[in-house]
Amino acid sequence: MLDGIMTGLTTAVMPFNLMMVVLGCFAGTFIGMLPGLGPISAVALMIPITYGLDPASGIILMAGVYYGAVFGGSTSSILINAPGCASTVVTAFDGYPMAQKKQAGKALALAAYSSFTGGTIGALVLLFAAPALATVSLSFQSSDYFALMILGLTAVAAFSGKGQVIKAMIMTVFGLMISTVGTDMMSGAPRFTFGSIDLIDGISFLLLAMATFALTEVVMTVLKGQHREEEPEMDMSSLGSMKLSKDEVKEIAPTVARSSVFGFLVGVLPGAGATIASFLAYGLERNLASAKQKLQFGKGALRGLAAPESANNAASTGSFVPLLTLGIPGSGTTAIMLGALIAYGIQPGPRLFIDNPDVFWSVIISMYFGNLVLLILNLPLIPYISRLLAIPRPILIPLILFFSITGVYLVSFNTFDIHMMVFITVAAIFLKLLEFPMAPMLLGFILGGIMETNLSRAMTLYDGDLAFLWERPLTLTIMIISILVLLMPLLARMFQRPAKKPASDEEVSYEGEG
Amino acid sequence: MTLTKDHIGGLVFLCLSVAYGYYAGQIPMFPGDEFEPFHAQTLPNALAWAGGLLSIALLVTARRDRQHRLSLGGYDFQLVAYLLVLVVIFAIALEWVGFLLSTLIFLIGGYWLLGVRQIKTLLIASVPFAAGIWFVLSQLLEIYLAPGRLFTMIFGG
Numbered sequence: 001m002l003d004g005i006m007t008g009l010t011t012a013v014m015p016f017n018l019m020m021v022v023l024g025c026f027a028g029t030f031i032g033m034l035p036g037l038g039p040i041s042a043v044a045l046m047i048p049i050t051y052g053l054d055p056a057s058g059i060i061l062m063a064g065v066y067y068g069a070v071f072g073g074s075t076s077s078i079l080i081n082a083p084g085c086a087s088t089v090v091t092a093f094d095g096y097p098m099a100q101k102k103q104a105g106k107a108l109a110l111a112a113y114s115s116f117t118g119g120t121i122g123a124l125v126l127l128f129a130a131p132a133l134a135t136v137s138l139s140f141q142s143s144d145y146f147a148l149m150i151l152g153l154t155a156v157a158a159f160s161g162k163g164q165v166i167k168a169m170i171m172t173v174f175g176l177m178i179s180t181v182g183t184d185m186m187s188g189a190p191r192f193t194f195g196s197i198d199l200i201d202g203i204s205f206l207l208l209a210m211a212t213f214a215l216t217e218v219v220m221t222v223l224k225g226q227h228r229e230e231e232p233e234m235d236m237s238s239l240g241s242m243k244l245s246k247d248e249v250k251e252i253a254p255t256v257a258r259s260s261v262f263g264f265l266v267g268v269l270p271g272a273g274a275t276i277a278s279f280l281a282y283g284l285e286r287n288l289a290s291a292k293q294k295l296q297f298g299k300g301a302l303r304g305l306a307a308p309e310s311a312n313n314a315a316s317t318g319s320f321v322p323l324l325t326l327g328i329p330g331s332g333t334t335a336i337m338l339g340a341l342i343a344y345g346i347q348p349g350p351r352l353f354i355d356n357p358d359v360f361w362s363v364i365i366s367m368y369f370g371n372l373v374l375l376i377l378n379l380p381l382i383p384y385i386s387r388l389l390a391i392p393r394p395i396l397i398p399l400i401l402f403f404s405i406t407g408v409y410l411v412s413f414n415t416f417d418i419h420m421m422v423f424i425t426v427a428a429i430f431l432k433l434l435e436f437p438m439a440p441m442l443l444g445f446i447l448g449g450i451m452e453t454n455l456s457r458a459m460t461l462y463d464g465d466l467a468f469l470w471e472r473p474l475t476l477t478i479m480i481i482s483i484l485v486l487l488m489p490l491l492a493r494m495f496q497r498p499a500k501k502p503a504s505d506e507e508v509s510y511e512g513e514g
Numbered sequence: 515m516t517l518t519k520d521h522i523g524g525l526v527f528l529c530l531s532v533a534y535g536y537y538a539g540q541i542p543m544f545p546g547d548e549f550e551p552f553h554a555q556t557l558p559n560a561l562a563w564a565g566g567l568l569s570i571a572l573l574v575t576a577r578r579d580r581q582h583r584l585s586l587g588g589y590d591f592q593l594v595a596y597l598l599v600l601v602v603i604f605a606i607a608l609e610w611v612g613f614l615l616s617t618l619i620f621l622i623g624g625y626w627l628l629g630v631r632q633i634k635t636l637l638i639a640s641v642p643f644a645a646g647i648w649f650v651l652s653q654l655l656e657i658y659l660a661p662g663r664l665f666t667m668i669f670g671g
Contacts, residue, residue: 398624464551
């Protein structure tokens with residue numbers, strides 16, 4: 001492991017890669033601050049840029065953007081009560097009241113310290129957990145992989161929020177359907193190409209990701225008329241002190257430690273990402289607080305801000321565990337990264353840390369640098385970065401649209417791709433209006449090809465018999481977990497029914513899952 | 515009966531799954547492939563069934579209250595349609611007038627559609643940006659950007 005850490009360290013400290021971390025954190029913070037655009041959109045916008053870089057630098061840049069976007073989302077939650085993404089919705093509960101009390105500086109600093117601690121604890125646990133899990137998963141066979149893909153897909157559907165499970169499963173199947181468009185890898189037969197040469201290679205991952213997450217999200221802001229809203233007024237002179245007193249540090253230290261570990265564990269679960277972690281950590285902290293402290297929640301409680309901030313960053317780090325070790329993403333954002341890695345010709349999974357140790361270790365090491373950059377560089381620069389929010393939306397929106405479109409065009413130089421993006425965007429807007437989540441579709445699309453290959457291998461080995469699903473204990477275990485995960489929302493509803501709980505804050509859609 | 519978002523979604527995906535299943539049956543196969551345990555139609559057929567069953571499940575379990583009805587009020591569909599048409603025009607312009615001019619057309623058109631009317635702002639926010647991006651791509655990164663069919667037709671090339 002020490003060799004690996006050294007490999008990662010030497011790759012991550014290369015000046016160019018350090019620059020990528022800094023650049024990624026800045027770009028992520030800015031994009032994350034824009035209401036409506038979360039980490040998924042931020043990372044999607046970066047894909048075309050990373051295509052020109054080597055895999056390690058590319059994934060380091062994307063990881064930087066990821067943290068930056070989560071942090072940027074917190075900033076807009078605190079300053080203007082407009083969460084940039086779902087995972088920072090809870091940050092606004094106590095962060096914005098603090099800003100109203102002229103303690104915005106303190107709230108931002110607290111968010112940064114909590115994020116830093118959460119991210120650091122997460123990165124440290126990842127340092128030990130990922131190689132251990134990867135070693136175990138080296139014994140996996142094609143049937144186990146197939147079962148893992150099923151687990152990844154069902155987990156995303158199961159964690160998609162109340163009343164959304166069937167819709168998320170439909171979207172997963174839809175994503176799998178899209179992945180079958182193009183030439184069949186095994187027989188060479190064209191599938192669903194309708195005689196078009198442009199569809200022979202299938203639909204590119206970049207195109208689908210950009211159309212559903214960058215283009216659609218921006219167009220949705222126009223559809224809702226958000227571009228006409230007045231630019232947020234932020235009085236930077238009344239930020240207040242960024243210092244925390246000793247007592248305050250003492251008060252939040254246990255919260256940060258608890259929420260970090262808790263957030264990391266939630267993040268590791270495939271499908272559960274930063275959003276769920278932040279909501280659960282907030283709920284946990286409120287339950288642990290005394291009756292007197294409970295009253296403070298929602299009115300600017302330090303613990304109420306520290307808990308979700310530590311948890312969402314730790315969960316962001318945690319979601320890299322299933323990605324790097326098993327090749328199944330823990331969240332929508334890591335799903336995009338998985339797609340980008342596959343596009344590089346790198347297959348994330350158990351063999352990643354043997355075949356591409358530089359990518360594996362440098363991502364882990366650069367996560368720590370990313371958190372450091374956010375704390376040292378971003379925090380003091382927040383007053384300046386948030387000025388970018390003052391750029392009028394009517395100017396900003398066409399620019400983001402332009403970057404999304406040309407990002408795809410400059411890879412293929414085929415204008416058919418732009419027409420295809422428009423078509424997919426129209427379909428995505430329609431589906432969003434019907435409240436269908438987009439992340440499961442992208443995950444289904446990304447995992448579709450690998451799933452089909454492994455299913456084909458397993459079925460050929462067993463001569464068409466489905467016994468491979470239960471003959472190997474490991475495959476059977478993973479399949480049972482998948483079924484349990486799938487049944488979880490149903491069971492939860494059955495157990496909750498007699499209690500008739502009133503609607504709570506946690507009843508949110510995790511569509512913008514970070 | 516109230517037609518809610520779930521009903522519409524369920525019906526759309528049911529139709530999609532049926533159509534997908536039909537075209538899955540049209541995928542060409544090599545002679546003897548049908549005796550293989552796994553062939554080009556296997557996964558598509560399974561997905562068509564899965565999609566169909568899930569759509570029916572959605573239709574059966576659909577939420578029927580009024581608050582889940584599809585309400586299209588308050589959305590600016592016209593502006594979105596104009597923006598998407600602008601994107602299509604950008605794609606066509608890329609082929610005919612090249613990257614630089616089509617970028618200018620797209621940006622000025624986008625700003626205009628979103629309500630910017632001052633000529634000075636329109637030009638300042640587009641010309642330096644378009645020229646800068648073109649310079650970075652074609653001169654610094656040495657990416658070949660085709661000049662556009664119109665220019666090739668007029669000036670040759």
